[in-house]
Amino acid sequence: MSAFAELVDGGVRLAIPLLVASAGELVSERAGVLNMSVEGIMLTGAFAGAVGAHTTGSASAGLLCALVAGLLAAALQAVLSVTLRADQIVTGVAANALALGATTYGARLYFTEGRTVPGFDPVALPLLSDIPVIGPALFDQSVLGYGCVLLTVLLAVLFGRRTGFGLAVTAIGADAETADRSGLPVNAVRFGAVLLVGVTSALAGAHLALADVHAFTDNLTAGAGYLAVAAVIAGRWRAWPTLAACAFFGLAQALQFAAPAFGIHLPTAVLVMSPYLLAVVAVSGLVGASRAPAGLTRPFAREARA
Amino acid sequence: MEPALELTGVGKTFGEVRALDAVDLTVRAGEVHCVLGENGAGKSTLCNLVFGSAALDEGEMRLYGAPYRPRRPAEALRLGVAMVHQHFSLVPELTVGENLLLAERARLRPPDLTGRVKAIEEEYGLAVDLAAPVAGLPVGERQSVEIVKCLLRDPRLLLLDEPTAVLGPAEVRALLATCRRVAETGRAVVLVTHKLGEVERAGDAATVLRGGKVAGSGPLAGFSRDELVRLMVGRELADLDPLLAAGLDATEAPAPRTPRETAGEPVARLRGLRLRSDHGPDVLDGVDLELRAGEIVGVAGVEGNGQSELVAVLSGALSADEGVFELDGVDLTRAAPAVRTAAGLGVIPEDRHHEGCVTGMSVAENLFLGRLREFRRFGLLDRKAMRAGAARAVAEHGIRASGPDAPLHTLSGGNQQKVVVARELALDPLRLLIAAQPTRGLDIGAVDAVLTRVRDAAARGAAVLVVSSELAELLTLCDRVMVAYRGRLLGPVAPDAPGARDEIGKLMLGAAT
Ligand SMILES: Nc1ncnc2c1ncn2[C@@H]1O[C@H](COP(=O)(O)OP(=O)(O)OP(=O)(O)O)[C@@H](O)[C@H]1O
Numbered sequence A: 001m002s003a004f005a006e007l008v009d010g011g012v013r014l015a016i017p018l019l020v021a022s023a024g025e026l027v028s029e030r031a032g033v034l035n036m037s038v039e040g041i042m043l044t045g046a047f048a049g050a051v052g053a054h055t056t057g058s059a060s061a062g063l064l065c066a067l068v069a070g071l072l073a074a075a076l077q078a079v080l081s082v083t084l085r086a087d088q089i090v091t092g093v094a095a096n097a098l099a100l101g102a103t104t105y106g107a108r109l110y111f112t113e114g115r116t117v118p119g120f121d122p123v124a125l126p127l128l129s130d131i132p133v134i135g136p137a138l139f140d141q142s143v144l145g146y147g148c149v150l151l152t153v154l155l156a157v158l159f160g161r162r163t164g165f166g167l168a169v170t171a172i173g174a175d176a177e178t179a180d181r182s183g184l185p186v187n188a189v190r191f192g193a194v195l196l197v198g199v200t201s202a203l204a205g206a207h208l209a210l211a212d213v214h215a216f217t218d219n220l221t222a223g224a225g226y227l228a229v230a231a232v233i234a235g236r237w238r239a240w241p242t243l244a245a246c247a248f249f250g251l252a253q254a255l256q257f258a259a260p261a262f263g264i265h266l267p268t269a270v271l272v273m274s275p276y277l278l279a280v281v282a283v284s285g286l287v288g289a290s291r292a293p294a295g296l297t298r299p300f301a302r303e304a305r306a
Numbered sequence B: 001m002e003p004a005l006e007l008t009g010v011g012k013t014f015g016e017v018r019a020l021d022a023v024d025l026t027v028r029a030g031e032v033h034c035v036l037g038e039n040g041a042g043k044s045t046l047c048n049l050v051f052g053s054a055a056l057d058e059g060e061m062r063l064y065g066a067p068y069r070p071r072r073p074a075e076a077l078r079l080g081v082a083m084v085h086q087h088f089s090l091v092p093e094l095t096v097g098e099n100l101l102l103a104e105r106a107r108l109r110p111p112d113l114t115g116r117v118k119a120i121e122e123e124y125g126l127a128v129d130l131a132a133p134v135a136g137l138p139v140g141e142r143q144s145v146e147i148v149k150c151l152l153r154d155p156r157l158l159l160l161d162e163p164t165a166v167l168g169p170a171e172v173r174a175l176l177a178t179c180r181r182v183a184e185t186g187r188a189v190v191l192v193t194h195k196l197g198e199v200e201r202a203g204d205a206a207t208v209l210r211g212g213k214v215a216g217s218g219p220l221a222g223f224s225r226d227e228l229v230r231l232m233v234g235r236e237l238a239d240l241d242p243l244l245a246a247g248l249d250a251t252e253a254p255a256p257r258t259p260r261e262t263a264g265e266p267v268a269r270l271r272g273l274r275l276r277s278d279h280g281p282d283v284l285d286g287v288d289l290e291l292r293a294g295e296i297v298g299v300a301g302v303e304g305n306g307q308s309e310l311v312a313v314l315s316g317a318l319s320a321d322e323g324v325f326e327l328d329g330v331d332l333t334r335a336a337p338a339v340r341t342a343a344g345l346g347v348i349p350e351d352r353h354h355e356g357c358v359t360g361m362s363v364a365e366n367l368f369l370g371r372l373r374e375f376r377r378f379g380l381l382d383r384k385a386m387r388a389g390a391a392r393a394v395a396e397h398g399i400r401a402s403g404p405d406a407p408l409h410t411l412s413g414g415n416q417q418k419v420v421v422a423r424e425l426a427l428d429p430l431r432l433l434i435a436a437q438p439t440r441g442l443d444i445g446a447v448d449a450v451l452t453r454v455r456d457a458a459a460r461g462a463a464v465l466v467v468s469s470e471l472a473e474l475l476t477l478c479d480r481v482m483v484a485y486r487g488r489l490l491g492p493v494a495p496d497a498p499g500a501r502d503e504i505g506k507l508m509l510g511a512a513t
């Protein structure tokens, strides 16, 4: 494989979990809830997926375990940040620390002999995968990979501004009180959005463990969840730019490994930093006005009027 | 026939504040029922209980005979109750059409919306531009959108919480006509207002609240105007400023203020102020004005002729493209707000809720936000002194709050306004006071108090610029009245000149002097 094909291949592989995780996080942030816990839920999903697959010998059973674990973790986050109105950033970061500790310890207890698990094998799509260079990179993914991309596109379309869902979510994130007075179920939508983040983050984690490395290692996600949150910021809370940011982040990560083959000798640190640099540039408004939902991280309760 | 809305023994307590106490209210179908009362009397709380934004502590409500206890606005809306809130409730990021769709998400599609909005336009004469972003709309148009949003739902009961406070005279007339039309179709309207003139023009019955209790209630035919005022503020009409009589009925010309014999030395100078607009003509098209010490100058005009922008430029919220603004010989055209304040410029902004205060902070913090230096002791804030200072201001201005530490958002709308007014009037030295719609949203007792204070400020040597859509207010308060027309100031008109009112009316339409 040429160095370029390898780069694209690696980029796509790394971008898929970012795509699906940030698609869910985008919906949630547009509704006004910031989940720093994407990272933790991803890691939890990856761990539960690996354990499930290892125990049953079936990757699909592993995926199911990942989804259940992701939903449970997200439900906890939703109770804290929507129902109890705790600080979203603090609870999110705490959840990440908890997830890292618990999965590392759990892996030590559970995977006593070898950490490889059964996973999803790539399925080459006929014809499409024969396209030179990008064919194998794009159209030789696992079922899980295709599923993630499909869900991403579905969410981007379903929650665009033109749909009723999208409009409701935008209003709830922009001005929860007004949305409530218009008859929208503010906290129910927000709760649902956090659960959605549970599903998408768990899918992302499961993709890492079951479709990518086929194993669980300590801190498997290694900041991918934070990248997904950064992608939403870099995409300025709009669907297609967010997805583009994910693709860029994936490529930037792949470049770490492929750079020597291109004869590029940038310090790795620069490449590791590049996604975050992009996010900073995007938020600081160098590329147009950055518009966060006005009600982001602001919990809603009816009688505490604004 | 059973009443549209019936409240018996309704009570509501916020912490230590008894907002409503044993309130009985009966609103009949086909009538406009006015709810009156001082700032903080409990009018908004009453509306919120009926709309499900707040839960009642005791008592009982019935809607068209059926027991009614909405737990959230969605439930009230489903049962045919719609409300226009005291503070705007539209999502500014969305367009008008999107805001309207929000409420109708499940039932309407954009093409149907256009049809329904057309039908409402024909029936009520309320036109809205569906494609316009809400953020750029003038207040009058926003209010129309709010009302169309309510009418789209075809409500059986329409609650309007001070809908006219932000409107100009023509818009008020249109709104009152809409109220009448809604009532004539057999529905019920609850209209909260401070203006007795509006009550008389549109109301069938009235309920007066005082300190959370019902002070009086019944068909309007049973009340004289004096009686209503007494019930509202506990004072006789005759004790109040002559201006108030004007506020009660805009057609009665009040006795103009006797102009000062000798105007003081010039304090502020505006020369050639220009503010360009991205689309269309300049918003400010060369404004020249000189303000003298002790002089009160008014700016009248139809909304949207540059008055709001003039205040924004003088306060530093917008920056002028050309021209000079000097205060005591110091050029403040591009000065930071803190420099303006230090130079003795006090500004009461038009949109006090959004620009004038921080609703999450306490009354004391809001009062002294710009003067924290005075309360510093050993580098720390002397909270005790702040609280004491705030308590004094609260008492002096009759601000109804549970205490100086109460967060501003727990105050009633009118009391929030009073906090901003109190802060700006307390500036020392106060050289130039700019007051935009200073009496908006205040009860008639508070209007009286604010006008007295503005006159006092002038008597102590400050120059005062008042921008108001209440012509009567300008005529009694001011020494001369300018008229804003397409970004320029026309006039002056002397308020005591015969036919001043007609003269101003002509200038508002752009007739040359
Ligand atoms: N969320 C709240 N928390 C604490 N106190 C509150 C809250 N809401 C209202 N109050 C208090 O209840 C009282 C009634 O307030 P309300 O807003 O009903 O007055 P209002 O009659 O509408 O006055 P205005 O004419 O100024 O709008 C006030 O004293 C206010 O401070």
Ligand SMILES: [Mg+2]
Binding pocket: B043, B044, B045, B086, B161, B412, B413, B414
């Ligand atoms: Mg009110």
